[in-house]
Amino acid sequence: MAQHQDKTKKNLTLFALTWPIFIEIFLHMLMGNADTLMLSQYDDNAVAAVGVSNQIMSVIIVMFGFVATGTTILIAQYIGARRDLEASRIAVVSLAANLVFGILLSAVLFFSGPSILRGMNLPPELMDTALMYLRIVGGFAFVQALIMTAGAVIKSHGFTRDAMWITLGMNVLNVVGNYLFIFGPMGFPELGATGVAISTAASRTLGLAVLVVILYKRVNGELPFSFIFKAFPKTELKQLMKIGVPSAGEHLSYNISQVVITMFIASMGTVELTTRVYTTNIMMFAFLFAIAIGQGTQIIVGHLVGEGKFEEAYRRCMRSLWIGLWVTLGAAGLFAAFRVQLLSIFTDNPDIIQLGGILLLLTVILEPGRTFNLIVINCLRAGGDVRYPVYIGILSMWGVSVTISYTAGLLLGLGLVGVWFSFIADEWLRGLLMLKRWKGRQWQNMSFVREEDRKKA
Template structure:
């Protein structure tokens, strides 16, 4: 088993890792866009309601996403260092930990969904619709927690295609379920937003079961469940928290700042909320390449750091950055050129189309800055430098993104255009600071496995 894993690591390339991740994330995005597109044929207000609920779900996912982040980095570094035993222990601990977190957060969303939506300043006419969606999808948030963890383990071992195939199946089931339950096809009841929520929850649940089977077949010899009974996994939890909590802090800061911005946008009216949802869904495709390249680079850099091949890790990040910037910018430019035709797919509301078109033009400036954060930050985390992105992120997201959104969007009356200007400033500032940090190469001394591996080698030699 170990020899096969060693051979597999040496065969890993950015392209081999990235293209399945690209397809997987594309399918995840298509799942969300399918919900939006199919709901847009049902009711524009329903789109706004689901958009706000998903904003809340993004924050909740970060709460247990920190375990998945730590899992990816720790397993990659330990496999790179040929410390397979510890990698397997981390996999088991991460699964159990995220299930516990997931159940707790699912309960909070189900019981206190209305209070959370009220805190978001959601218009009253959207409340009942948003609450139904949040209680169903949020009530099964633990499934998403487990799905993320299993996917992280599989991809860290290099099996990115497996995660892609599972996501493809989830997409097919989700779209079919939407069609049947939104519009009442084949004699089923027309449930609208409730149908979308049920379809989303079911497809994720089925995907989780299948991915667990895949994981068991791929690395079953590396998942020693029995050791959890033998001792409390203090060391593994410590390592997960050392990476996961700072990493989650950066994600949590971003998502909560976006919730505050959503609160600002909500004061601009339902049309502004709906426009933002459409624009964000379209923008996802522009930075899709950077996300995929960032995740693939994270896995590669983690393996290289575990093997102490620091120079290769340094160059790998910079090459990935320029690729991600180039492709995402080109994609954003293409969307800007065909902005009206794309928006017409979602809505025929002239006000939404006009405002959304301006936002898509501004996205051409936004995307290169976002590529810095999606690729360089992932590389810093993979190398063990997890605190610096949090410090800079909190300062920039709140000091620039939120502050300028309010000042330009509400105080100066620029609306969503002011919000987009704030996003551009935030992404570019953080991105340039992250690149400067990477070039200092301070991360070379921050590996999470170096000390453990040295101790293990001394023990073996003794």
């Protein structure tokens, strides 16, 4: 056990942790873009329908994330404090909890899909396609819940490369499945968006199977699965809820606000809705670097806080923030410069290309603000400060982003440009407030591993 732990600690450098996370997230995004790109050759309406369904799925995935986030932070701090038993129990309880939660939400998506889509003001011509996609992908949502949780356990122990390779395999399977079911070669049926849904669900299921094998190989000796059958894990669940619910609250608020904004955009028309999907898919690659740096930094800060090395944790966050800002700004500038060429990959509709080009120019201002949130908020959570980001997030997302989207986008007639102005204001306001909070160092008194526990370990 000690040998495994020492090996994990030696590998806890930002680069060693971040590059596999970067590739993993890149592949996740590539999977979504592969769906969009391949569907765009089939039908623009299918792209819009799948985009709305995926907006709903993003909310569900965030709800799974409250367990995964709590798992990552607790295991990182316990490993840093050399409390292996508590770390292993958290891992087991989190897997069981997200399995039950995932099955319940899968049932909700499958049976309540029509009501959910109607509530989003989806145009009637998109309803059948969106519903079929939502029922297939949503019905297998519990698979994604387990993938997120098992991945959190593995990455908290320092094995970020494993998650990367599994994601690569899922991508390959997904692209092959898309090709077979969208275009129907070799006698396969042409199923369009339904085929994309089948391919997505199948690739995730196979990916989970491999992830279980990796989990058994890497950390099985530290995962006492019999523990959850002996007594109700009240203490562990309470810890997960204490961290995970506030942490996921910020993500959940963001995604629900995005659903509301999507409703505004849907009322603008199919062109605007499709433009948002294409532009967002391109923008994801601009903030990919910040996401990877934020997740890698969270693991390192969690370990350092668990060890009581607060000054090292503080400096690590600030260095990561500057790296993320410069890299993200460069990526956003590059995408803005080649905006027409990038959008032309997805569509030849001149209205979509023109509008999407304006949004990509605004992205140069938007993405640095988002970087503050992606990196500093992860550090605050890793330090134990999980409530403040939620309070500020809810106020800003709804008071700034949703309000300005409606006012500028619909009432003032600025459309998607007005919506993008709201995103800029929201991300920068929250980002600067999070930086101020980190510099205030209140998180140093919020560690989940108390000082007396570290001395005892």
